[in-house]
Amino acid sequence: MDCANALKTSSRWHLILATFLAGMSMMASAASKPAVHTVxxxxxxxxxxxxxxxxxxxxxxxxxxxxxxxxxxxxxxxFDSGEIRTGGSWRYVAKKRGSFPYDCTLHRTMRGVLIIK
Structure with missing residues (x-):
């Protein structure tokens, strides 16, 4: 293989590697962004x-x-939302890891579990 062909092959591999690394970087940053969930x-x-x-x-x-x-x-x-009125909402940013059973203090038969990893 002459120098010109070796240079072209090397440049292609650098381009492939750079593209792969850029894609991995974008996937990692997307995976680390906080999500919003609705109950x-x-x-x-x-x-x-x-x-x-x-x-x-x-x-x-x-x-x-x-x-x-x-x-x-x-x-x-x-966490405690206080009263969430009809048509209203309450948001909570999860910080502490663990399993958190919760209920409605106005209607104790209403129960849920928030699991934070």
């Missing part, structure tokens, strides 16, 4: 009842019932 309150229940998320993610509880509810962790310290 719908409707029919006297949380949906989904169990939600698994990553630390740094945001959870939004949206109340579609005709009366107020809360999303209050059973373990203290934890």
């Amino acid at each position: 719908i309150i409707d029919g006297m229940q949380f949906s989904p009842a169990t939600l698994e998320i990553n630390a740094g993610d945001t959870v939004i509880w949206k109340n579609k019932d005709p009366f107020p509810h809360t999303a209050t962790s059973l373990d203290k310290p934890g």
Whole structure:
């Protein structure tokens, strides 16, 4: 192989490697961005009842019932939405890892679990 061909082959490999590394970098940055999750309150229940998320993610509880509810962790310290009015919502940024059972303090039969990885 002469020098010109060797240079072309080397340049192609550098281009392929650079493209691969750029793609990997974009995938890593996309994977590390916090996500937003929604829990719908409707029919006297949380949906989904169990939600698994990553630390740094945001959870939004949206109340579609005709009366107020809360999303209050059973373990203290934890999270407490206070009353979420009809048509209202509350957002929480998950920081502490673990499994957090929660309920509506106004309707104790309504239960959910937030799992933070």
